[in-house]
Amino acid sequence: MPELPEVETVRAGLAARVVGRTVADVEVLHPRSVRRQPGGATDLAARLRGRTLTAAVRRGKYLWLTYGEDVAAAPDEALLAHLGMSGQLLVQEPDGARASIGEPGMVAAAVGDPGRFLAAPGERPLDLTATLPPTLVRTIPATTAHLRARLTFHDGGQLWFVDQRTFGHLMAVGTVPTDDGAAGGLGSDAPVLPAPVAHIARDLLDPALDRAALVRRTRTRRTEVKRALLDQSLVSGVGNIYADEALWRARLHGARRTDRLSPARLGELFDAAAEVMREALAVGGTSFDALYVDVEGAAGFFARSLAVYGRAGLPCPRCGAPVRREQFMNRGSFSCPRCQRRPAAG
Template sequence: MPELPEVEAVRVGLARHVVGRTVTAVEVFDPRPLRRQEGGAEAFVRGLTGRTLTAAVRRGKLMWLPLDDGAALRAHLGMSGQLLVRGTAPLDGPDPDPNPSRYLLEPGQTPADLTATRATSLVRDLSARPRHLRVRLHLSGREGDPQHQAAGAGGAPGSGGAALDLVDQRMFGGLHLTRLVPTADGGPGGLGSEQPLLPEDATHIARDLLDPHLDRAAVVARVRASSRAVKTLLMDQSIVSGVGNIYADEGLWAARIHGLRPGNALGPRVLARLLDATAGIMGRALAVGGTSFDALYVDAEGAAGFFARSLAVYGRQGEVCRRCGTPLRTETIGGRSHTSCPRCQTRPRPRRLPH
């Protein structure tokens, strides 16, 4: 599934292209992605039509678009879901968040401009009715939009050709409308809005490693209070969100920690190093659009990320460690694969059972 950098790449694109637009019509080509919607497809269409998208917000791997009536459109990308814009021109001015890795810098440091490393080609199907199109939101036009009418059920009057498509091959993703509720700590719900609100069905999702409001000391304390494997804890979205299998393996390798080590066997400095390393890797991945595989994880404009070429361990089992040259090994932890270096990441000894 897409992790924080991949979802953030989508969020930035939505902030540039669709925020401030009104949904003029909704076409549902397949109702299955709306399975979480109370009232089904009819309620979804009724609740969205005429509403204005006021922001694009992300917490961890969770993303939502607040509406002008106080509700929100929550998006789940699943294994292969894509939110793709068409027929739009972005808002004038700089990107809303051109370098989110600024959160990893010391005060006064200037972030490097890595935009030249981004892809120049698009990987998506640019036809009027792309394969696996499930839902299309027709959007109000604005100055600078291409002057062509979006197709699909004849287009939508007044849409100006602007649209937001949910394209999903494997059907694990989806959309639904939900209420927004206050955050428990009073801070902003996520990156993209200062409003202290988040979807009511996502209150269990913790803040992520790129969130300046994250209480890192509390994260360390929760990890140290558990005997579970540290990789499992790092991927627990109720402790810290946004980390999946890719960046857990990468962060553990960077911090020289084996994923089987129990949380209560690690000191606070070691865990702080792990969190810093994982955040740094996600920041660097985000700067180049994230990690894309099989043209699935793309941003809102269809561009693939380029961090896959920089992965140190994930997907490289049998290849040599980039640090010491030892062949990498893969095992299973908590039902998920874990690739590590047997030399750099010492595997913990099996616990002895009492006699």
């Protein structure tokens, strides 16, 4: 499952590539992909047709595109994209699409690693990378096999929602004001966010995050610290991989209780989580797998940098003790038995 760094990579790609474009048409090719849309595919299309996409915004692992008639006004609606296990957003440019959709040889750039479009065989690739960081450049083969929905813009370009397992979905919904009056997420100054995301807390990379308040709230939860890290209503965007890595960096066992940790220790833990996600983001796109094929969510691009996650039995990079694997919330938890002492029971 994509985690915050992967979703942020997609957001940055969308901001560069589809914001400012006007939707001419919407096609839904699989009903599961709009299962949360109250009026289904017809409703989704009616809400988006003729509207201009104004911003690509992210909070935690949630991603949305705002749209409206007036770019300056706070958007009252947004297209929420949930990527699920295998969802991708791809941009198909009219210039790059020398072959018709579905024809072998056509290549679309993944949003998130936007850039080069390979033209049909024998033609010169169209390089759109000039304005983008090189780490965001990637090309992937386009296929209509798992194409679930697509937006066609007035200029002929398209945004594809490709989702092999159909756990992801698209939903055009109304927005609500943020409870603190600050921007709804990264990518827009508008103090609104889609209603279904209203209960999702700010993430650790959000400039509007009140870190001291987060530490205070976490201590009052009186729960295991790993459970708190994964609680999207407390702090969003931290998944299993980054939780384990952050706990290792902070030398904390995930079963430590939040009310028995000092504010300074909790602050260190949140800083470690932010740091590990920033590092993952910095290398985003260099080798991460386009389909997120690992069910546990271990994104290949950052796997080489992981200290403990997925490394049971291998030496801790700090002390050499073999990394241990324990069960936690039906998933594997990885930690160092020497650097991260399990708390005494009770």
